[in-house]
Amino acid sequence: MRNRALMAAGLLTATLAACGSSEPERVVEQIVVREPGEPAASAVVEPAALEEPSDKVDLAALGEEAFQACTGCHNADPGGPSMAGPNLYGVVGRKAGAAADYPYSEALASSDIVWDYASLDRFLANPAGYVEGTSMVAGAVRNGEQRAAIVAYLASTSE
Ligand code: HEC
Missing domain, CATH: 1.10.760.10 (Cytochrome c-like domain)
Structure with a gap:
């Protein structure tokens, strides 16, 4: 997981460098490494979500x-x-x-x-x-x- 993210970071650096960006390092620092199984940050937004029914909820x-x-x-x-x-x-x-x-x-x-x-x-x-x-x-x-x-x-x- 971490290796793949680092590879992606490397690719991004290369891409940005190719584009002539002056601050590739700063952009790379913003890459978020997710742990396995963690949902993506752009998780789907539930429509008008009700609270999850549970024993405590009527x-x-x-x-x-x-x-x-x-x-x-x-x-x-x-x-x-x-x-x-x-x-x-x-x-x-x-x-x-x-x-x-x-x-x-x-x-x-x-x-x-x-x-x-x-x-x-x-x-x-x-x-x-x-x-x-x-x-x-x-x-x-x-x-x-x-x-x-x-x-x-x-x-x-x-x-
Ligand atoms: C835009 C108006 C409208 C909305 C909003 C609406 N209904 Fe209805 N509903 C009707 C109409 C009109 C009928 C009669 C249908 C028929 O005769 O075929 C009906 C019939 C029903 C019936 C059948 C009742 C019977 O006596 O057989 C149920 C159950 C029902 N609606 C539940 C709901 C629920 C629950 C909601 C909300 C999630 C809802 N409806 C939202 C217009 C609406």
């Missing part, structure tokens, strides 16, 4: 935060009104398309889905990919941990 509480991405169209309050999307109170265990005051798409209303963790996870990952023709055209959640937290939160509303 998944449903994290999900309640993540649910803010849904509140433009949904609420999950007991007896709350349906908005652009149906009220989601107690949706876990409920048949899809069953909120009485909401005009569902034919696609969702005629599906045989009963919402559970697995089907909600699938729907939230890609609504139209799961229920072709659904009118939920926004609000997909790419991050699996975030989906799990949201579903845990929705499940907690019906307990």
Whole structure:
């Protein structure tokens, strides 16, 4: 590892010298030698990262935060009104398309889905990919941990 880094440093010095740089030494000093297994400095940035769920973290509480991405169209309050999307109170265990005051798409209303963790996870990952023709055209959640937290939160509303 160290040898390879030094070789790279040597190459860089040569390259810089070839370019006529006047301070190759200073540039070489800035090369960071990583230990094996250490992540690169330019590590991928997680999208709107939630904290890693752990024993100390309440998944449903994290999900309640993540649910803010849904509140433009949904609420999950007991007896709350349906908005652009149906009220989601107690949706876990409920048949899809069953909120009485909401005009569902034919696609969702005629599906045989009963919402559970697995089907909600699938729907939230890609609504139209799961229920072709659904009118939920926004609000997909790419991050699996975030989906799990949201579903845990929705499940907690019906307990
Ligand atoms: C742009 C508005 C919009 C956003 C944002 C949105 N939804 Fe929806 N959602 C809808 C609509 C519209 C429907 C009705 C779909 C249909 O009838 O096909 C729906 C349906 C649903 C259903 C099915 C409910 C039932 O009674 O069968 C669930 C579950 C759901 N959404 C969860 C979520 C979650 C969780 C989020 C946030 C991550 C979210 N939605 C974000 C508009 C939205």
